[in-house]
Every structure is written in C-alpha cells, then in structure tokens.
Amino acid sequence: xxxxxxxxxxxxxxxxxxxxxxxxxxxxxxxxxxxxxxxxxxxxxxxxxxxxxxxxxxxxxxxxxxxxxxxxxxxxxxxxxxxxxxxxxxxxxxxxxxxxxxxxxxxxxxxxxxxxxxxxxxxxxxxxxxxxxxxxxxxxxxxxxxxxxxxxxxxxxxxxxxxxxxxxxxxxxxxxxxxxxxxxxxxxxxxxxxxxxxxxxxxxxxxxxxxxxxxxxxxxxxxxxxxxxxxxxxxxxxxxxxxxxxxxxxxxxxxxxxxxxxxxxxxxxxxxxxxxxxxxxxxxxxxxxxxxxxxxxxxxxxxxxxxxxxxxxxxxxxxxxxxxxxxxxxxxxxxxxxxxxxxxxxxxxxxxxxxxxxxxxxxxxxxxxxxxxxxxxxxxxxxxxxxxxxxxxxxxxxxxxxxxxxxxxxxxxxxxxxxxxxxxxxxxxxxxxxxxxxxxxxxxxxxxxxxxxxxxxxxxxxxxxxxxxxxxxxxxxxxxxxxxxxxx
Numbered sequence: 001x002x003x004x005x006x007x008x009x010x011x012x013x014x015x016x017x018x019x020x021x022x023x024x025x026x027x028x029x030x031x032x033x034x035x036x037x038x039x040x041x042x043x044x045x046x047x048x049x050x051x052x053x054x055x056x057x058x059x060x061x062x063x064x065x066x067x068x069x070x071x072x073x074x075x076x077x078x079x080x081x082x083x084x085x086x087x088x089x090x091x092x093x094x095x096x097x098x099x100x101x102x103x104x105x106x107x108x109x110x111x112x113x114x115x116x117x118x119x120x121x122x123x124x125x126x127x128x129x130x131x132x133x134x135x136x137x138x139x140x141x142x143x144x145x146x147x148x149x150x151x152x153x154x155x156x157x158x159x160x161x162x163x164x165x166x167x168x169x170x171x172x173x174x175x176x177x178x179x180x181x182x183x184x185x186x187x188x189x190x191x192x193x194x195x196x197x198x199x200x201x202x203x204x205x206x207x208x209x210x211x212x213x214x215x216x217x218x219x220x221x222x223x224x225x226x227x228x229x230x231x232x233x234x235x236x237x238x239x240x241x242x243x244x245x246x247x248x249x250x251x252x253x254x255x256x257x258x259x260x261x262x263x264x265x266x267x268x269x270x271x272x273x274x275x276x277x278x279x280x281x282x283x284x285x286x287x288x289x290x291x292x293x294x295x296x297x298x299x300x301x302x303x304x305x306x307x308x309x310x311x312x313x314x315x316x317x318x319x320x321x322x323x324x325x326x327x328x329x330x331x332x333x334x335x336x337x338x339x340x341x342x343x344x345x346x347x348x349x350x351x352x353x354x355x356x357x358x359x360x361x362x363x364x365x366x367x368x369x370x371x372x373x374x375x376x377x378x379x380x381x382x383x384x385x386x387x388x389x390x391x392x393x394x395x396x397x398x399x400x401x402x403x404x405x406x407x408x409x410x411x412x413x414x415x416x417x418x419x420x421x422x423x424x425x426x427x428x429x430x431x432x433x434x435x436x437x438x439x440x441x442x443x444x445x446x447x448x449x450x451x452x453x454x455x456x457x458x459x460x461x462x463x464x465x466x467x468x469x470x471x472x473x474x475x476x477x478x479x480x481x482x483x484x485x486x487x488x
Contacts, residue, residue, distance in 0.1 A: 147208025154202030
C-alpha cells in the first residue's frame, strides 16, 4: 500500500508526545494537530466499490457534459407534482377512509381510526426503508419511480373497493339510525382483508416518495453555484407549499366530490391525480440530474462504531501510531463525493481513523476508517436531537387527522347557513399555514432582521425552535379547552 504524508494543518509533523498533549482533556478545544496519511488503496465494504457521490450524472450513470441543459428550476417543477399528488392522496385517505369504513364497510369508529392510524404509521416508518434503498442501491430516481407505481396500484385497488359492490357489504335497509346503532350488515372478513391490503400497500408506496422527492429536487441545483443556498432555500419553500396545497385540495375538493358524486369518484380522483403526476415525473426524465448510490450508509456508520470500539484502548501517544487515515485526492472513498475536514467533536470516534503499524498494508474497513467517514458519523450524531424533538409533534399531527374527524361527528358544524362537511375539518391547519407564512414574511422577518441582522430574520434551527414552541402552546391550549368542555 503506497502512502504519502499530508502536511499537518498546523504545519510540520508532530511527535506522538505532542499529539497526546494537544489531544488531552486539559486542552479540550484546541484543534487536533494530527498529520494525515493518504492511501492509494480505496477500500470497499463487503467487496463492492463505492460508486456514488455528489457528481451529477445522467440516468445512464454517465457524467453530464453540459449542466446548463439539465436540472435547475425547470426540472424541479416536474418533481413538485409528484409530492403534491402523494400528499393529496395521503391526507385524502387519512380523513375519508375513517368515514368510508364507518358508512360503507359498517365498521365502528374505533377500529376505523386504528386502521387509518396503521396506514399513517406504515407511511412514516417505511420511509426509512425507502431512504436506505435509494442511498445504497437504487438511487433516488428509481426509488421514486418504483414506489410511486406501487402507490398508484394501491389507490387503484381502493377505488375498485369503493366502486364495485363485490367488495362492499349489503347497503340495503341500512338507515342512518341502523348505522349508528350498529345494526347494518358488517363487511365480510375477506372484504376487509382486501381493503386493508390495498390501503397498506398504498402506505408502503410512500416509502420511496417521501424520503426521496425533496432530496431529488435539491439534486437539480448546482452545488458550485454562488446562488446555490438561496435556490435551495427557495426550493424547499415551494416544496412545502406544494405539500400544503395538496393537503388543502384533499380536505376540500376531494370531500366535495365524495359528497356530490360518491366514494368511487372521490378515491378515483386521488388515483387519477397520482397517475397524472407519475406521467409528468417520467416526462421530465431527460432533464434530471442524478446522484449514483454510494453504498449502504448504515454499513459506513457501523464500520466507524466497530473500528472505534476495537481501538478504544489505543493511545494517541503510542509509538505504533502512523496518523489519521484518509484516501488520496480531493474526493472521499465515495467516488465523486468531497472530503470532510476533521473536527474535535466526539473525539472517541477519531480512534476509528487511527492508523497503526499493526493495521498492515490492507486493513479491513471494520478496523480502519477514513477521516471523512468518521466525520459523517459525527454529523449524524449532531443531527439526532432535531428529529428527536419532533417525535411528539408527529404523534399529535397523526392523531389530529383521525381524531378531528371523529370529534366532528358529535359537533354542530354549521357556520350560519353553511354546513361544513365533517371530513373537511383538517383543512383549517392548512389554511392557518398560509396565514402564518404571510405574517411571517411580511411582519416577522423584517422586524427580526433588524434585531438579529440575519437575512431571513432567524436561522433555520431558530425557526424550528420557534415552531416547536408554538406547537407546545397550541397543544396545551387544546388540552385546557378539552378539559373545560368535558366538565361543562
């Protein structure tokens, strides 16, 4: 294994004694002054090469000669429709399926809500699988293409269930009173099995859409452009606007179709919208920029943890120490992906990159990792608190979709001469998002910009914190309101 020394960030080669001194707990904030050892050996996991990275390629995996002919906003707009249709179907099923199971399949509200909650849970949990497949094997484009087809198949199956009498129990002599008393003929076991199968198939289809669409859209912008950050910020604003528009359409237009034209056309409209979005998504294929899969990220994380544990007793002042391991050139072990500078955070993980004489000329990736690989794990650990803080928020939002519909059946939904459909109750959070966003950009940003000096009024992390604080206050208010109402 040929190797060469990279000059230390502090200049010159340091002795093990000086390395130990710089790394000691008595001087915890100083930058670690190790010199790096570059290796010509690009080691692989499980014998397969890392083929992914941040270099844009076309659908055939070849580098794009002229980036100006691909990507950008034009390509991104082909992707917005897919997410809008997915959220339209997701929210449309969330609120309408409870009513469909109660009125058509003659199931009690409790079991109907549980079934829909299971659908929501599958949609969220399976996203982990979709993200893993996209990063490790399929790439984002093909993951979206496969799972959006599965999603469409599930919606088609639900439409057939709502349209064909074969999949529904007998609706004759089932009045409103009989329905409320539970005297209507219940759905047969095989009918519910079919409905559950296509419903959960639809939820599984979200596995490849939800974790990949936003990332695939962001891939369409050039990272080397000076306007990259502003384009990315604007892209995600438009992206979540499309999510909100899809939700509002589901809570209004789809509900109206259900009331006026029936369940079959209501669910059919969701399938049609998903079919159109799939067609538009595939239509934009020649314009997309792709990122090749870079191997299993879980494997890379596991390698760092295992290597750090195996070398937990290794000393930074050991005479066996050669340096911190890294591959040569500008790119990391993931071909086309840039290296990450070393940091002093989570120093215990640095031992995974300690190259010792005993490692030999061809060390296992489970014993010696690159500095970039270690830094990737550090970044992941730093990000964990952000999604951890939103777990309970996700629980509240999920419960709201079903509980609001169930509660609305016991309320007077008249507003003057207008009677609001029960299943359109969740539209109010979507409308409040539009109101809050308009107030945010017209009032909050200009005022906070004067105080903080930040161009957006507050950083992204601060905005997340503000949103969580507001959600806590809103849930506390709901709890107080419910407690007061139950005592009245």
